[in-house]
Amino acid sequence: MAKTPEIGISVKKDDDFSEWFTQLMQKAALADVRYNVKGFPVYRPWAVKSMRKMCRLMEQLLEATGHEPLLMPLLIPESNFHKEADHVEGFTPEVFWVTERGDGITFEERYALRPTSETALYDMYSKWIRSYKDLPLKLYQQVSVYRHDTKMTRPFLRTREIHWIEAHDVFATAEEALEQVKEDMETTRKMIYDILAMPHIFFRRPQWDKFPGAVDTYAADVLMPSGKVLQLPSTHFIGQEFAKVFGVKFTDKDEKEKHGWITCYGPAHSRNYGALIAFHGDDKGLKIPWDVAAQHAVIVPIIFDDSKEAVLKKCNELNKKLVDSGYESTVDDRNYLNAGWKFNQWEMKGVPIRIEVGPKDLEKGEIVLFRRDIDEKKAVKETDLLKEIETIKRTFTKNMRDKADVLIKDNIVDCSSLDEVKKALESGKMVRTCMRSIEKDGEVDAAMIEKEFSAEVRGEWAFKNEKVFCDCVISGKPAKHVVYIAKSY
Amino acid sequence: MAKTPEIGISVKKDDDFSEWFTQLMQKAALADVRYNVKGFPVYRPWAVKSMRKMCRLMEQLLEATGHEPLLMPLLIPESNFHKEADHVEGFTPEVFWVTERGDGITFEERYALRPTSETALYDMYSKWIRSYKDLPLKLYQQVSVYRHDTKMTRPFLRTREIHWIEAHDVFATAEEALEQVKEDMETTRKMIYDILAMPHIFFRRPQWDKFPGAVDTYAADVLMPSGKVLQLPSTHFIGQEFAKVFGVKFTDKDEKEKHGWITCYGPAHSRNYGALIAFHGDDKGLKIPWDVAAQHAVIVPIIFDDSKEAVLKKCNELNKKLVDSGYESTVDDRNYLNAGWKFNQWEMKGVPIRIEVGPKDLEKGEIVLFRRDIDEKKAVKETDLLKEIETIKRTFTKNMRDKADVLIKDNIVDCSSLDEVKKALESGKMVRTCMRSIEKDGEVDAAMIEKEFSAEVRGEWAFKNEKVFCDCVISGKPAKHVVYIAKSY
Structure with missing residues (x-):
């Protein structure tokens, strides 16, 4: 908690995203990232508070659609892991x-830190499910997973x-399972768009890019202001393969x-949370x-020796008013930092509302409100404070969504030739085009796109059945799928 | 979710606690416990919902006393772990x-799954703390820890x-740190007694039983109805030893x-949650x-063919009324199970309130309320439902506390000789007696107690300064400490 004043971020986001992110x-x-295990950062309170809100909102969304929480162990025996061939390979x-363990006592069998919990949970599902009456079974857990990404x-x-969070649902029929995929997409929309203000597209991934062991993977890609995409939640139509190897069976109504x-x-x-930073950050x-801000407001006193006491008193009074009205608010009364530094610091942290209180405001019965969604500052009557904040609360995320919508609206370009694909990708756009196959046999075409343009075939717009509008842009053969191509993070 | 009717628990809790617990x-x-890693049970929704409530209440208590959440990595490099000698030994x-990782690629250094996070976190504290202005620093995390208990x-x-949850606080002085220990004790009282209705005593543990690397360990022992004790939260006065090896330093006001x-x-x-089961279960x-019930109420329809529809309608109507008033309630409308079986099942699950609705009740405009705290059933006017539930809510946990207070009030016996100690322990009491030392040199005496009576010296009542009332009950030498001895789980 080095609180020595430091200036803002020294690079522009668009000039050097990586450095911008690191400084932030x-x-x-x-x-x-100074913790001494690579890829295992320490997450600090400001970020943890936001992640916790996201997590709880997601839990609410899942429980509203009939999911219940459980907790599976972290360790998965290697033998479980080996049951599904594609899964273990992937x-x-x-x-x-x-x-x-301990002083060098070797276990008889290795245990995986869960990279995901199918191979642990489905073994239990085989014990818990007996009859169609036990279905659908919709459970989820909120845990951490471990993957040695290189x-x-x-x-x-x-x-x-x-x-x-991982939710694992079992149904009696394929149709119900596909309906669940659509429900997951709707849950994602509520979280990623309504709450987090990030427009996105749900793709059915090509077969070479699906979850190992699944029939199909559906994933939400957010098109970032940079033109690159970032994959957010995915939902997998696992089918029956895992059910077969783990014995997840039920006696149906027909016995x-x-x-x-x-x-x-x-x-x-x-x-x-990372996506939020990269998408909305400036x-x-x-x-x-x-809805996911670590706190809603901060009150910064403008301190001069002769009015210090009165100003601080007013700050605490306003803070109490906000907290009593259900807002999360604090007074930044650290007296070894000046107000200007604090303004920058709180803007950097993205607190939605900053309230400034100085001796002149006090005389006028006013305060200054700064809102971070549109970066605007205005003086308001102290008596109007709650009303103003209510307005900001109502419009804040919507403003962010509106800005995001505009940002990506024109960023998808239809292309009918590799030349057009190349140009579109170079100018930071996402490409909409046609391919002959997104089954396994189309992988060679995608590999060519990746090699030539450092871009990826993200799949077809899920459940949209878009009409093919050109030949396969890569092979020149008749096309079967409208696909989207983009560079990714 | 095998929903085939099964009878209740087939043994009495007092006759065979272990079997009772297992069946429950x-x-x-x-x-x-059928998951195939020993000591790693799967926790199912009913228990997870209660644990989650406990966890969130504890987070609220910690944040109300100035703690902030963070997230440390699961993995701790062996070299961190080895910095504090007692800690690594313990x-x-x-x-x-x-x-x-992967297909047999060995890491250069072994990583411990965190058994607790001192050796990870204090390395970060050495980076974050610079000045007295950064203190106190009070952070906590909600995670899982891993210990191969044999x-x-x-x-x-x-x-x-x-x-x-583990909270780690840093202060400028020993006095403030000791005040924190007392604050932790008060937080524990709010959780364990006010919310969970379990009376307990906070002991300063003997030196041979403290947290490895700490100056002193203070732990809450709950005296169970069986006469055995169960250790619940402990708080440790870590002192400066870890700060020295990890370099947790600050520049004080005197520079x-x-x-x-x-x-x-x-x-x-x-x-x-385990303690709750063992303490309050019957x-x-x-x-x-x-406050930690998975849900507050369940509504069970008494179904006959000719009134089924009306009864179910009333159940759903009442349920909506409860949910709209902020209660967590469901209707158990599974039609393949009879009402009697459901009554037993919901009592076994400990739902605070069961509401029974049958055709006769319907005619009379009544419902039947069963409350699990005192196991009483009564008919109430349907119009009085919310009022009655409000009353139950207000008195439920208090009734459990009152019963618990009576249960353990007379279970501590003063003993001045080993004969008395023996008798008291045999009759399921906790012993209060005197010892010459609870420093390292007293360990031999405690070992004798453990060998002869299978009981443990739990320490002295924290911050109570009790007056010695006999010679050391083991060595016969002059005593210095009033201590408590009990069998433990």
Whole structure:
């Protein structure tokens, strides 16, 4: 908590995103990468408070759609892990293994730190599910998962310890499972767009980019102001493969034994928070939507020796008024820092409202309100404070959404040739085009796109059934799918 | 979720606690020990909802006393772990080690799954703390910790994965740190007594039983109805030892560099929940205090063919009334189970209020309310429902506290000889007596007590300064401390 005054971020976000992000981590005290395990950042209170709000809102959304919470163990025996072939192949390279305890006593079997919990949970589902009456079974847990990603790590966005929720649902039929996928998409929209103000598209991923062991993966891509995409929650139509290897069976109404149809959904609040930073942040620092702000307001006294006492008294009085009305607010009365520094600091931290109280305001019965969504400052009558804040609360996230909508509206370009694809990607756009296949046999085409343009085929717009409008832009053969191509974080 | 009717618990709690507990786990669907890693039970929704409430209440208590949340990584490098000699000696036998990743790639250094986070966090504190202005620093995290306990494991009460909160505070002076210990004791009282209705005593533990690396450990022992004690949250006066090895230093007002004084506090909601089960449970099953009940009420329809529709309609109507008034309530409308079985099931699960609605009640405009605190049933006018529930809410936990107070009031016996100690312990009492030392040199005496009576010296009543009333009951030498001896879980 080095509180020695430091200036703002020294680079512009658009000029050097990486440096901007790194400075923000440290200067706004969001995360600390100096902890000595790579990819395992320390998350500090300001960020944890926001992540906690996201997490609780997501829990509410899940429980409102019939999910219940459970807690599975962190450790997964290697034998569980090996039951589903695609799964073990997909995840093994990233697994952290617990192999011994105490003073070098080796376990008979290695234990994986859960990279995700299918292979732990579905073993239990096989014990809990007996009859169609037990279905649907919709459970979730809020835990951390561990994946030894070998790419460059970055707090929140790419880490080896991920704070998330995973929901695993079992149904009697494929149709119900697909309906669940759509429900997960709607839950995602409520979180990512309504609450976090980030427009996004849900893609059905190409077969080479799906969750290992699933039939299909549906993932929300946020198109960032930079033109790159960032994957946020994904939901997987797992199908029956896991049910078969783990014995998740039920006796149906017709008294026949059948395998369950499974879906899983994995919204990660640590990654969502990273997305918030990257999407809404500006050269001054964070902008955080109202419902997930660490706190709603901060009151900064403008202190002169002769009026100090009266000003501080007024600050505390206003703060009490806000807190009594249900707002999270504090007074920044640290007397070893000047008001200007505090203004910058709180803008950097993205607190939605800053209230300034000085001796002149006091005389006029006024205060100054600064709102971070539109970066506007105005003097208001002290008696109007609650009314003004109510207005800000109502419009804050909407303003952020409106700005975001405009930002990405024109950023998707239809392309019918590789030349057009190239141009669009170079100018920071997302490409909409056609491909012959997003099954396994289309992977060679996607590999070419990745090699030539450092961009990825993100899949087809889920459940939209878009009409093909050109031949396969890569192979020249007749196209079967409208797909989207973008660079990614 | 095997919903096939099953009868209640087949043994009495006092006759066979272990079997009673095991059956309750399965029949009330609290935990499942069939997951194939020993000491890592699966926690099911009913228990998770209560643990979550406990956890959030504890977070509120901690934040009300100036703590802020953070998140430290799960993995601790072995080198951090080795910095404090007592700590490494105390914890090493219990540590789970991550040694490799992926397909057998060995890490250069082993990583411990956190058994507790001192050796991770204090390294960060040395980076964050510079000046007296940064103090006090009061942070906590809500995570799981991992300890390979070799004793018999039991869900909630003795596991290798523990769901807890750990608060770590740094102060400029020893006096402030000791005040924090007292604040932690008060926080514990609010949780364990006010909310969870379990009377307890805070002991300063003997030196041989303290947290490895601390100056002193203060721990809350709950005296169970069986006469055995169960340790609940402990708070540690860590002193300066860790600050010295991790370099937690600050420049004081006098411009001198000093080491911080540290405390840590570790309330575990999984263990608290286990204590609730063991303390308040009866032959029928769970009793859960109001504020941490998974839900407040359940409505059970008494169904006959000719009145089914009207009864279910009334149940849903009442349920809506309750939910709209802020109560967590559901209707148990499963039509393949009879009402009697449901009554037993919900009593076993310890739901505070059961509401029965049958055709006869409907005619009379009445409903039947059953409250689990005192196991009483009464018919009330439907129009009085909310008033009655308000009354139950107000008195529920108090009734449980009152019963608990009576239960343990006379269970502490003053003893001046080993004969008396023996008799008291045999009759299921806690012993109050005197010892010559609870420093390291008293350990031999305690070992004798443990060997002869299978009981433990729990320490002296914290901050009570009780007057010695006999010679050392073990050595016969002059006594210096009034101590308490009990059998423990």
